[in-house]
Amino acid sequence: MKLRLPNTFVLLFALLALIAAATWLVPGGQYDTVMVNGKKVIDPDSFRHVPANPQGFVALLTAPIKGFVEAGLIIGFVLLVGGAFNVLHKTEAIDAMIKSVAKAHSRSKLVRVGLIPLFVTLFSIGGATFGMAEEAIPFVLIFIPLALALRYDSVVGVAIPFVGSQIGFATAFLNPFNVGIAQQIAGVPMFSGIGFRFVCWLVFTAVTIAFLMVYAARVKADPTRSYTFELDEEKRKTLDLSAFERFAGMTLTHKLVLWLFAATLGGMIVGVVKYEWYIHEIAALFLVMAIAVGLVARLKADDWVAAFVAGAKDMVSTALVIALAKATVVLLRDGHIIDTMLHNLAPWVESSSAMFSAQKMFVIQTVINFFIHSGTGQAALTMPIMAPLADLVGVTRQLAILAFQFGELSTPIIPTSGITVGVLALAGIPYTTWVRAMLKMQLAYLVIALILLGVGAQIGW
Numbered sequence: 001m002k003l004r005l006p007n008t009f010v011l012l013f014a015l016l017a018l019i020a021a022a023t024w025l026v027p028g029g030q031y032d033t034v035m036v037n038g039k040k041v042i043d044p045d046s047f048r049h050v051p052a053n054p055q056g057f058v059a060l061l062t063a064p065i066k067g068f069v070e071a072g073l074i075i076g077f078v079l080l081v082g083g084a085f086n087v088l089h090k091t092e093a094i095d096a097m098i099k100s101v102a103k104a105h106s107r108s109k110l111v112r113v114g115l116i117p118l119f120v121t122l123f124s125i126g127g128a129t130f131g132m133a134e135e136a137i138p139f140v141l142i143f144i145p146l147a148l149a150l151r152y153d154s155v156v157g158v159a160i161p162f163v164g165s166q167i168g169f170a171t172a173f174l175n176p177f178n179v180g181i182a183q184q185i186a187g188v189p190m191f192s193g194i195g196f197r198f199v200c201w202l203v204f205t206a207v208t209i210a211f212l213m214v215y216a217a218r219v220k221a222d223p224t225r226s227y228t229f230e231l232d233e234e235k236r237k238t239l240d241l242s243a244f245e246r247f248a249g250m251t252l253t254h255k256l257v258l259w260l261f262a263a264t265l266g267g268m269i270v271g272v273v274k275y276e277w278y279i280h281e282i283a284a285l286f287l288v289m290a291i292a293v294g295l296v297a298r299l300k301a302d303d304w305v306a307a308f309v310a311g312a313k314d315m316v317s318t319a320l321v322i323a324l325a326k327a328t329v330v331l332l333r334d335g336h337i338i339d340t341m342l343h344n345l346a347p348w349v350e351s352s353s354a355m356f357s358a359q360k361m362f363v364i365q366t367v368i369n370f371f372i373h374s375g376t377g378q379a380a381l382t383m384p385i386m387a388p389l390a391d392l393v394g395v396t397r398q399l400a401i402l403a404f405q406f407g408e409l410s411t412p413i414i415p416t417s418g419i420t421v422g423v424l425a426l427a428g429i430p431y432t433t434w435v436r437a438m439l440k441m442q443l444a445y446l447v448i449a450l451i452l453l454g455v456g457a458q459i460g461w
Helices: 008-022 057-070 072-090 093-104 109-129 134-149 154-170 176-186 194-221 229-237 242-246 252-275 279-296 301-314 316-334 338-349 354-371 375-393 397-413 418-427 431-458
Strands: 033-036 039-042
Touching: 008 057, 008 316, 008 375, 039 375, 057 072, 057 316, 072 093, 072 176, 072 279, 072 301, 072 316, 093 109, 093 134, 093 252, 109 134, 109 154, 109 194, 134 154, 134 229, 134 418, 154 194, 154 229, 154 397, 154 418, 154 431, 176 279, 176 375, 176 397, 194 397, 194 431, 252 279, 279 301, 301 316, 316 338, 316 375, 338 354, 338 375, 354 375, 354 397, 354 431, 375 397, 397 418, 397 431, 418 431
Parallel strands: none
Antiparallel strands: 033 039
């Protein structure tokens, strides 16, 4: 089963058209703002109607370029980071590390026990720090043969890189593509609140590891209990482990590149927490990493530039999504209806406690994720509404951002996600089979998300 919806760009432009039409129908409105602890927040009792400013055809067509201008800093940051990480990928250091651990599996009991926890954690760190998402797709081709060779199944082979990276992305503590953008839009310090976010990431990663280890052990003991037993029997007939057997081990260059990457992540954490680094400093840090990695790997200047440009090019679609999402805010603001929408949405989210309000936000974001599953796009599209809405219903903006993040927990099973559909096609796993395999884990994610949002509300985070 594959549910096809228009792609993100069509959906966003259709939304632009709907917003432009709405400015002719929805009354104008405005809240006053007040300064609280040095931050500008909405005064919930100050709403009043003001003359509307309907947006016509010309305004609709000029909104995207205005969105580019207003989101220029974020777009530039995304392009630079994309380029830097493609230079890292060009060195093949991450691939070498995976093959090295896989090869050690047969020699070490410790590696056999720790293989799933190690790799799920590494992919989750990738999602939580540099926004690993589509980049996990090629690793499916490595982990399915590995999982089958270890007497697991294709579900385990797909889940390690795919679910690992997606859960890291959804519960990220340093991801510039969802946390960074959402916090920048919400007007809170970039990467602030890292302590509680790290706890959330740790909990979800541990739960993912536990589910996969229990399932893998069950399949190893009785292969017929695998959701993909018949499919894997066919795959095993043509299984080729030569890539692992031929692997000679990590080179000194690979090790140095990985240490540089680790140092970059450590430097970013220190810079953000201790020195309050913002987009400019973080972008510069990743640029330094790309240069250092290129020098260590002895990449030729032309190869380095080609890799950097290719990485930035891969981020162009993300940049366009940010611009279009920002354009929706431009139309809402210029049409004077954004505060009217907030005023009418507040009663739906407002509750007897901040905990329930935050949980309702999470449900709304989960629904939105079904239609627009770009973390960057969702941040740019929903945070201009959700951040001030949080002020109205007594939820902190940090918690509103966390609710937005948790909305992406459903990405591994939604049929409208290009990443999900692409991974399953590559793995040869039917969509319904995959959903059955993931259902219990997804229900656990739902319950844990509600609990953690409740905890966040109770401690006033």
